Structure formats: C-alpha cells, structure tokens
Amino acid sequence: xxxxxxxxxxxxxxxxxxxxxxxxxxxxxxxxxxxxxxxxxxxxxxxxxxxxxxxxxxxxxxxxxxxxxxxxxxxxxxxxxxxxxxxxxxxxxxxxxxxxxxxxxxxxxxxxxxxxxxxxxxxxxxxxxxxxxxxxxxxxxxxxxxxxxxxxxxxxxxxxxxxxxxxxxxxxxxxxxxxxxxxxxxxxxxxxxxxxxxxxxxxxxxxxxxxxxxxxxxxxxxxxxxxxxxxxxxxxxxxxxxxxxxxxxxxxxxxxxxxxxxxxxxxxxxxxxxxxxxxxxxxxxxxxxxxxxxxxxxxxxxxxxxxxxxxxxxxxxxxxxxxxxxxxxxxxxxxxxxxxxxxxxxxxxxxxxxxxxxxxxxxxxxxxxxxxxxxxxxxxxxxxxxxxxxxxxxxxxxxxxxxxxxxxxxxxxxxxxxxxxxxxxxxxxxxxxxxxxxxxx
Amino acid sequence: xxxxxxxxxxxxxxxxxxxxxxxxxxxxxxxxxxxxxxxxxxxxxxxxxxxxxxxxxxxxxxxxxxxxxxxxxxxxxxxxxxxxxxxxxxxxxxxxxxxxxxxxxxxxxxxxxxxxxxxxxxxxxxxxxxxxxxxxxxxxxxxxxxxxxxxxxxxxxxxxxxxxxxxxxxxxxxxxxxxxxxxxxxxxxxxxxxxxxxxxxxxxxxxxxxxxxxxxxxxxxxxxxxxxxxxxxxxxxxxxxxxxxxxxxxxxxxxxxxxxxxxxxxxxxxxxxxxxxxxxxxxxxxxxxxxxxxxxxxxxxxxxxxxxxxxxxxxxxxxxxxxxxxxxxxxxxxxxxx
Numbered sequence: 001x002x003x004x005x006x007x008x009x010x011x012x013x014x015x016x017x018x019x020x021x022x023x024x025x026x027x028x029x030x031x032x033x034x035x036x037x038x039x040x041x042x043x044x045x046x047x048x049x050x051x052x053x054x055x056x057x058x059x060x061x062x063x064x065x066x067x068x069x070x071x072x073x074x075x076x077x078x079x080x081x082x083x084x085x086x087x088x089x090x091x092x093x094x095x096x097x098x099x100x101x102x103x104x105x106x107x108x109x110x111x112x113x114x115x116x117x118x119x120x121x122x123x124x125x126x127x128x129x130x131x132x133x134x135x136x137x138x139x140x141x142x143x144x145x146x147x148x149x150x151x152x153x154x155x156x157x158x159x160x161x162x163x164x165x166x167x168x169x170x171x172x173x174x175x176x177x178x179x180x181x182x183x184x185x186x187x188x189x190x191x192x193x194x195x196x197x198x199x200x201x202x203x204x205x206x207x208x209x210x211x212x213x214x215x216x217x218x219x220x221x222x223x224x225x226x227x228x229x230x231x232x233x234x235x236x237x238x239x240x241x242x243x244x245x246x247x248x249x250x251x252x253x254x255x256x257x258x259x260x261x262x263x264x265x266x267x268x269x270x271x272x273x274x275x276x277x278x279x280x281x282x283x284x285x286x287x288x289x290x291x292x293x294x295x296x297x298x299x300x301x302x303x304x305x306x307x308x309x310x311x312x313x314x315x316x317x318x319x320x321x322x323x324x325x326x327x328x329x330x331x332x333x334x335x336x337x338x339x340x341x342x343x344x345x346x347x348x349x350x351x352x353x354x355x356x357x358x359x360x361x362x363x364x365x366x367x368x369x370x371x372x373x374x375x376x377x378x379x380x381x382x383x384x385x386x387x388x389x390x391x392x393x394x395x396x397x398x399x400x401x402x403x404x405x406x407x408x409x410x411x412x413x414x415x416x417x418x419x420x421x422x423x424x425x426x427x428x429x430x431x432x433x434x435x436x437x438x439x440x441x
Numbered sequence: 442x443x444x445x446x447x448x449x450x451x452x453x454x455x456x457x458x459x460x461x462x463x464x465x466x467x468x469x470x471x472x473x474x475x476x477x478x479x480x481x482x483x484x485x486x487x488x489x490x491x492x493x494x495x496x497x498x499x500x501x502x503x504x505x506x507x508x509x510x511x512x513x514x515x516x517x518x519x520x521x522x523x524x525x526x527x528x529x530x531x532x533x534x535x536x537x538x539x540x541x542x543x544x545x546x547x548x549x550x551x552x553x554x555x556x557x558x559x560x561x562x563x564x565x566x567x568x569x570x571x572x573x574x575x576x577x578x579x580x581x582x583x584x585x586x587x588x589x590x591x592x593x594x595x596x597x598x599x600x601x602x603x604x605x606x607x608x609x610x611x612x613x614x615x616x617x618x619x620x621x622x623x624x625x626x627x628x629x630x631x632x633x634x635x636x637x638x639x640x641x642x643x644x645x646x647x648x649x650x651x652x653x654x655x656x657x658x659x660x661x662x663x664x665x666x667x668x669x670x671x672x673x674x675x676x677x678x679x680x681x682x683x684x685x686x687x688x689x690x691x692x693x694x695x696x697x698x699x700x701x702x703x704x705x706x707x708x709x710x711x712x713x714x715x716x717x718x719x720x721x722x723x724x725x726x727x728x729x730x731x732x733x734x735x736x737x738x739x740x741x742x743x744x745x746x747x748x749x750x751x752x753x754x755x756x757x758x759x760x761x762x763x764x765x766x767x768x769x770x771x772x773x774x775x776x777x778x779x
Contacts, residue, residue, distance in 0.1 A: 012457070014455055014457070015455075093449075170455065242768065242769065246768075252768065252769050253769050254769045254770070255767060255768065255769035255770050256769075257769070321445060325445060325447060326447060326448060327447050327448050327449075327450065327454060328447050329452075329454055331452075333452075333453060333454040333455040334452060334453045334454075334455070335452045335453065336452055336454065337452065338447075338448070338449040338450050338451070338452075338454070339447075339449075340447075340449050354454075356454060360455065361448075361450075361454045361455060363450075363456055364456070364460050364462075367460075367461045367462070367514060367555070367556075368508075368554065368555045368556035368557070369556050370461055370464075370555065370556045370711045370712050371556065371711055371712050371714075371716050372461075372464070372663075372711040372716075373663065373711070373715075373716040373717060373718075374459075374660075376716055376717055376765060377718070379765070380768065381767060381768035381769070382765040382766055382767050382768050383765065383767060384716070384717075384764055384765060386716055387716075404767045407767050407768065407769070410452070412452050412453030415453050415456070416453050416455065416456060416457055417457050417459065418456075419457075419459045419460050419461040419463070419464055420460075420461045420556075421456060421460070423451065425451075425452065425453065426450075426451035426452075429451060
C-alpha cells in the first residue's frame with residue numbers, strides 16, 4: 001500500500017528514533033512547586049497580565065487577556081499564589097515578562113468549574129469565540145491562535161479541514177499518543193471545527209509509521225460526516241502545512257498566501273483534542289502531552305505536563321540526565337530550539353523535550369560547498385539553498401530576498417543533507433532576522 | 442544537579458551521516474578496480490604514471506592549499522588518479538607530475554580551492570599536457586610480451602626528448618578507425634573488456650561502468666549526467682552513422698576512447714557540473730553532442746576532454762536557466778486549485 005500513497009516532492013528521511021517513546025502511555029507529571037507562565041506563548045502580541053503579586057489563582061483561571069486580534073489568553077495551570085511578574089528565561093532564548101506562581105501544595109488542583117455552552121446549540125460563530133476564550137493555539141509547533149484560523153477571509157471559503165497527525169519530526173510521539181489515547185476527543189474536536197466552518201469534509205493525515213493510530217482513528221471516525229483517514233509516506237517535513245495540503249488535496253498554496261487561498265484549513269490532532277475538551281469539561285488550554293526523549297534522559301516517556309513547569313522539574317521527574325548529555329531541545333530535532341537554562345518553562349507550543357547525547361547530535365567540520373545540489377533536491381519549497389547560502393555568507397541579504405528567502409520555512413532539510421555541513425538554514429534564519437532589523441531601521 | 446555543559450545550536454540538531462570527505466574517498470574506492478585493470482594491462486608503468494600525477498596534485502595542494510589539512514578531503518587524490526587515468530602508460534613521469542601540479546594549481550587553487558573552480562582540474566591538467574607535449578601524450582604503447590617491461594620512456598629527464606621507438610607505438614581504436622589508411626573496427630566486446638590500446642583508464646569501459654553505478658547507487662554521483670551524456674552520444678552518433686556521415690557505429694562510440702571515464706568520473710565532478718537535475722540533462726546532452734562532433738569532424742581522434750571543459754564553462758549559464766520553480770508559483774491555474 002505504500003507504493004501508491006500521495007506525497008510531496010523532495011524532503012528528507014532523518015532517522016526516526018520514535019521507538020524510544022511511541023509505546024509508552026502518557027502519565028501525569030507531578031505538580032511542581034512553582035510555575036512560570038510567560039505572557040508570550042503564541043505567535044502574535046503578548047497577552048496582558050490581569051493578576052498582581054499576592055493574588056490567589058485557581059487552576060484554569062485567566063491570568064492574562066489577549067491584546068489585539070492575533071493574540072491569546074493565558075490561564076493558570078495550577079492553583080496557587082502569584083509571586084511576581086518578572087523577566088524570566090523563555091524557551092526562545094530571550095527574557096520575557098512572565099507570571100510566577102507559587103503552587104499551593106495543599107490544593108486538590110481541580111479546575112474551577114466553568115460554564116461552557118453546548119457546542120451544538122450555540123450559533124456557529126460563537127464557537128470560535130469560546131475557543132479564543134480557552135486560549136487555544138495550534139499545538140503543532142507554531143502556536144498560532146486557533147480562533148484566528150477559524151475565521152478565514154470571506155472571499156476564500158474553506159471546503160476541507162485537514163487534520164495533522166503526521167508528526168514528521170523525529171523522536172516526537174505526543175501526537176501519536178494523543179490519537180491512541182484520546183481518539184474520541186480528536187474526532188469531537190474535528191466535529192466542532194467543521195461546524196464552526198460550516199463544512200462537512202475532513203481528512204486526517206497520518207504517517208505510515210503509526211499504523212495503530214491510523215487504525216484507531218479509522219475505527220472511531222463518525223459515520224454521519226465525511227471524515228476520512230489518509231495514510232502518508234514517512235518523510236520530513238510531511239507535517240508542514242503547505243506540504244500536507246499538497247499531499248492530501250493536490251493543491252499548492254500560492255507563495256505568500258494562507259491555506260484558505262486554496263480552500264483548506266489545517267489543525268493539529270492535539271489542537272482538535274484540546275478544542276473538544278473545552279466544550280466537554282470547560283478546561284482551557286493549560287496542559288498537554290509532551291514527549292521527553294533522547295539518549296540523554298534516563299527515562300524517556302510521554303507526560304501530561306502543566307504549562308509553566310520548569311525544565312528542571314521535568315528532567316527530575318524523568319530520572320535525570322545521563323552523563324553524556326550534549327544538548328537540550330524544545331520541539332523536534334529538525335526545527336526545535338536549544339535551551340540554555342534549566343529554569344525555562346514548558347509552553348503551549350512545546351510538543352517535546354529532547355535530551356540529546358553527544359552521539360545523537362554530533363557535527364562534523366564545515367567544508368566548502370562542492371555544489372553537489374543535494375540541498376536543492378531536499379528543499380520542499382523548491383528553493384536553491386546552495387545559492388542563498390553563498391549569498392548569506394557575504395551578507396547580500398537583498399539578493400537572498402530576490403531568491404525567495406521569504407518562502408523558506410526553516411525546515412532544516414538543506415542543513416540536514418549538506419555533506420559539507422554548511423549550516424544553511426541557520427544562515428537563513430539569521431538573514432531573515434537581519435532583514436527584518438534592516439526594515440525596522 | 443551537577444554542573445552540566447550543554448551546547449546551544451540553531452536547528453536542525455541532527456545531521457545526515459553523509460560528508461564531503463566520505464563522498465571523495467568513496468570515489469577513490471570505486472576507482473580501485475579500474476586502477477587494478479590498468480596495472481594488469483600496462484604493467485609497472487601504470488603504477489608509476491598514476492603515482493607521479495597523484496604526487497604532483499598532493500604536493501601542490503599541500504604547499505598552496507587554502508585550508509589546513511585540505512589533503513584529507515580526498516579531492517586532490519581524485520584529481521591525481523583521474524589525470525593519470527587519461528595519460529598513456531609510456532609518458533615520461535615528469536610530465537605526469539607537471540600535469541598534476543598544473544591541474545591543482547591552475548584548475549583549482551587559483552580559483553580559491555575546493556568548490557570554487559570552474560573547470561575539472563584533472564582535465565585542465567591533461568589539456569595543459571596536450572598543448573605542451575602533443576607527441577608524448579598521444580604515443581600509446583603496444584602491449585609487450587614482458588609484463589615487467591616499462592611501456593615507454595617513463596624515466597626521461599625533464600625537457601629532454603624521450604626516446605620513443607616507432608615499433609612501440611600502437612594506436613587507439615578511435616585513431617585506427619579515423620586516421621589509418623587501413624581502418625579496422627575494433628570489436629565492442631574488446632572495448633568493454635579493455636584489451637585495446639589507449640590511455641591507462643580508458644581501456645576498461647566495463648569496470649568504469651561498474652564503479653560509476655556503485656557511486657550512483659550510493660548517491661555519490663548524479664546519475665542524470667552520465668545517462669544523458671551516453672544517451673546523447675548514442676542518439677547523435679546513431680543519426681550521423683545512419684546518414685553515412687560517420688564511420689563510428691553508436692555502440693562503438695559508447696565504449697571507445699575516454700567516453701566512459703569522462704561520463705562517469707569527469708563530467709560528474711560535483712563542483713563543475715550544474716546543481717539542478719534539469720541542468721544536468723542539458724549539460725550531459727551538450728557534452729554528448731560535442732563529443733560526437735569532435736570525434737567525427739575534429740582534428741583529434743578523441744573529443745571527451747574538450748567537450749567536458751567547454752560545457753564546464755557553460756555551467757553558470759545552465760544553472761541560471763534551470764533554477765527550480767518555487768513552491769506555490771504554479772505554472773497553470775488549474776494546479777493551485779485541483
């Protein structure tokens with residue numbers, strides 16, 4: 001069956017390493033003594049704090065409100081007392097204003113009851129309102145506020161919802177576990193999103209390396225809606241929005257446009273599950289399943305972790321680090337972010353925490369480009385990384401823009417394949433930063 | 442928790458195990474059978490010539506290389522071996538050595554070292570020798586009875602006329618067919634097995650093919666290039682043969698001279714070939730056409746070297762003309778909304 005599966009062009013096949021955690025059911029991580037909730041956990045404007053030091057908060061209380069259209073609320077993931085609002089190390093590598101909450105050790109950590117309308121009885125427009133109130137953002141990695149996505153432009157009607165269960169990053173198995181453990185929630189969330197959009201067709205894309213998830217999702221699929229499961233070839237970056245749309249529908253999102261330009265909308269399986277939870281128990285987005293993996297951690301596994309838990313507490317709960325730990329990464333190994341401090345909190349977008357041993361992330365010396373063209377054959381958006389890399393090294397940023405730097409999504413395929421170990425996507429990330437700085441100046 | 446040092450790097454945090462050094466050395470490895478065959482056919486002279494050309498390359502790289510340890514990347518060894526492969530066994534060693542020096546110095550280092558050169562260094566070295574010593578480089582020894590005998594005046598002193606005896610000169614299958622008063626068509630099987638006259642590495646097309654296919658399977662050479670060259674040679678020589686304009690049959694063309702070596706090892710030099718697969722088709726087709734034209738109408742029996750060097754010069758233009766179409770800039774409207 002694998003021979004005839006649709007796919008996208010180019011891409012790479014990094015070693016998967018999913019066997020480390022794919023068979024381990026998720027367990028709840030003990031509540032830590034303290035949680036740190038940055039006001040910026042999503043793409044867009046940071047939220048505005050609503051609490052002040054000394055305030056008592058319950059689990060699920062709103063502690064920061066959205067500021068502007070593209071922004072998202074932040075809720076407290078544990079009951080306790082606000083200690084301070086201060087600059088704190090953020091997984092992005094910067095310092096960000098964050099709410100520090102001392103967790104109440106005597107609390108039952110039950111969520112404060114919240115009244116939520118029945119999803120089928122309110123007008124469809126109100127659904128995205130409720131989703132916004134619950135602070136839901138895309139859990140696939142980008143953390144784009146979900147309610148914004150669910151209101152596509154009037155002139156670009158969406159006719160298909162694509163649900164992303166591909167989980168193409170190596171090591172990560174949190175989406176896999178979500179599909180296995182909460183298939184009803186995933187499907188219920190799909191139902192709610194379909195109603196909000198006023199359409200009936202959804203396709204769940206799952207890579208072939210998760211046959212059990214494909215089977216479970218098929219078995220539990222509703223019969224009254226056009227919801228199907230599309231098995232996908234195992235290839236990185238299958239889970240990238242544009243690649244997934246191309247694979248499932250054959251439509252190519254025009255450069256610089258949103259998926260709605262081709263009538264598609266993509267939501268991650270963990271996102272739809274959390275949407276379903278909002279309307280089931282009233283629970284806002286305050287925790288998620290995260291994969292803790294790599295050869296640098298003693299007990300790899302999948303954990304249900306409240307947002308704001310510090311990296312240090314997660315590692316302790318997983319048995320600690322091994323001797324040959326070399327790098328700690330939030331997210332997958334292809335696009336994740338290196339961490340410099342054990343005090344950074346896990347956030348809404350943190351799908352995985354990787355503790356990589358020296359062997360897993362070793363690099364060889366950088367040699368000159370030999371123009372082998374492997375990066376061009378790997379680039380899923382058909383750019384010429386070889387040329388852009390040469391331009392980046394001599395800081396000709398404007399010419400990089402002419403060569404479509406703007407279309408680069410920093411997936412890392414070019415850097416992965418480069419036999420000369422040239423840090424191509426790193427150069428592109430830097431160039432993008434440089435360009436936006438130049439534009440601002 | 443104890444003091445732990447972790448590194449902070451930008452994504453991606455994992456790399457494929459492939460490396461440029463590994464590609465280079467696997468090319469060298471794939472040449473071993475061809476080298477063995479050349480020693481089998483030409484005796485100790487083959488070892489001496491290959492050694493001299495490689496020594497010339499390595500010494501130049503060591504003395505003038507831009508990076509520390511640039512010898513370790515293996516590219517100079519490849520240049521040396523490939524240069525030796527396209528020299529006749531009887532050539533004076535100092536010439537082979539000088540060709541290596543010229544190839545690396547003017548073919549590669551002068552452009553800025555590995556990855557920066559326009560022309561294939563080994564072929565540039567050979568082109569230099571062809572221009573400087575036209576007689577020595579086209580004097581192919583006859584296979585003697587005694588395997589241990591040198592195939593020519595290998596030890597001639599620099600700038601002294603080597604003592605070349607007429608009785609020792611054989612001719613290549615291409616030369617016999619093209620220039621001889623009494624043209625003979627060498628059977629294609631002999632060409633494949635290598636029991637013919639010619640340069641060291643020209644003669645065993647079969648082993649070169651095997652080495653090339655090994656590299657293609659490992660992803661260490663772009664198969665589009667040899668396939669398009671061979672296809673183009675076959676098609677164009679077939680047309681001219683059918684029109685009665687050429688004495689060479691397409692099969693003879695494919696397996697004679699330096700075509701196999703050129704198509705699999707010279708033209709596929711990653712640095713001097715196009716970066717896109719579409720570009721490689723154009724590049725290969727151009728080489729094939731030039732080879733056929735030079736072989737049929739040129740003043741030389743063989744045209745692979747000049748065909749590749751000429752197309753090397755066009756690579757920047759081919760690259761510019763064959764850039765990939767970026768995702769989401771569809772050619773037809775139907776493709777965006779399918």
